[in-house]
Amino acid sequence: MKPFHYLRPTTVKDAINALASAPNARFIAGGTNLIDLMKRGLVAPEKLVDINSLPLKKIEQKAGFVRIGALALNSSVADHTIIAAKHPLLAQALKAGASGQLRNMATMGGNLLQRTRCPYFYDTAFPCNKRNPGSGCSALEGINRLHAIFGFSEKTGPPTCIAVNPSDLNVALSALDATVVVQNTQGERRIPFADFHRLPGDRPDRDTTLEAGELIVAVDIPDAPFARNVHYFKVRDRASYAFGLVSVAAALDLDNNRIKTARLALGGVAHKPWRLFEAEKMLVGQPVSETAFRQAAEVAMRDAKAFEHNAYKLKLAPNSIRQALTLAAGIS
Structure with missing residues (x-):
């Protein structure tokens, strides 16, 4: 793991500004995926911006929707009375998604950004378009037992990537028509969940539609008749x-x-x-x-x-x- 600078801002504004000042910087919360990527040399940020001191942990009922702060722990969300009463599907997905130890560290915002577990992505001995665009997809002719059956196009040539999104939380939030709330230096932006994650297309290295310097601050789930x-x-x-x-x-x-x-x-x-x-x-x-x-x-x-x-x-x-x-x- 390469050396990096470490910052711990206490406001959302300071966190966003810290990232904006360094092109090769990353936010870190629970770190349950990011640290793995750093240890394997897949990412090497020059600066880590620790956002755990930000006030983004609330789970609360709003007018017409439930808001979950991006730093709410997966365990806290899964066991929360509001989630149990209004969105039990979300609680079920979280409890199916990881061990108790991981749920006690992983955050909502971080879970949205989980990277694929495709073995060719993690093994730098193999070409991987997600890791190095244009190098090829080793899974196409390799061991592709875990890989995609939807969402790739062959109209202009072979698929660029057949890796899958690994998050159980994301599946439930997709079904529940959630919205991802992000902030940047210009203010707030709301992204419908259907538009948050990308298909590989010609940029398989990009998993989401987040722009550089944007911070996930919350997830909103609209009230719906799916409590039973x-x-x-x-x-x-x-x-x-x-x-x-x-x-x-x-x-x-x-x-x-x-x-x-x-x-x-x-x-x-x-x-x-x-x-x-x-x-x-x-x-x-x-x-x-x-x-x-x-x-x-x-x-x-x-x-x-x-x-x-x-x-x-x-x-x-x-x-x-x-x-x-x-x-x-x-x-x-």
């Missing part, structure tokens, strides 16, 4: 802490066993959380039934494409969607 019929379903190689092969955030608003509104998002299948808008539309007005859930899963998988080692996801993903919907609806 929800389920976060995660399939992984082992029951203990592990990143998901496929995960599903499912939320239903039911009226006399008929679906008024549905929210669905997939994890472990794309460069960003993969929202299933067409499947949601198909479910509206349908009675709760295995038939409706099977049809929704079929709609969800229309554009999926597998590679040599991850073809199992073409079966695992729709099965997981059906299971998540079944559990969310309370069908035994």
Whole structure:
């Protein structure tokens, strides 16, 4: 790990200014991902701006939405009474996403920025477009068991990156139509969650639409009728802490066993959380039934494409969607 300067500002303004004054600087909070990247030599910031002293830890009900400060610990969010009452899907995703020790360190803002766990990204012996744009994607012809089945384009050539977003939190926030609140030297900017993470395109090195010098200050989740019929379903190689092969955030608003509104998002299948808008539309007005859930899963998988080692996801993903919907609806 290379030497770096360390600052600990106490105001949001000072933190943003500190980053703006050094082009190769990084914010650090829990550090559960950033420190790994630094140890492996994947990033080498000349300055670390520690933001843990900033007043960004509140979890509070506002008019029409819940605001979660960017420095709220994942454990605090998962166990908070407001989240349990209004957004249990979020609590389920957080508890599925990491060990207790990590949840006690990781922050909301940091979780949004988790980098992929693709082994070719972490191993500098292999070419990787995400690490070094233009060098190639080793996963295309390599061991791609964990990789994407959605969200890459071959219209202008081979995919530039088939790595997946590793965050369970991001999947739930996608389903819940969250908004990411950021600040920069010019003021505040609000980013709909659907626009926060990027597909690889011609810039696979960029995971989000954050601009240089911007600081995540909060996440807003609009009030919605998803306090009861929800389920976060995660399939992984082992029951203990592990990143998901496929995960599903499912939320239903039911009226006399008929679906008024549905929210669905997939994890472990794309460069960003993969929202299933067409499947949601198909479910509206349908009675709760295995038939409706099977049809929704079929709609969800229309554009999926597998590679040599991850073809199992073409079966695992729709099965997981059906299971998540079944559990969310309370069908035994």
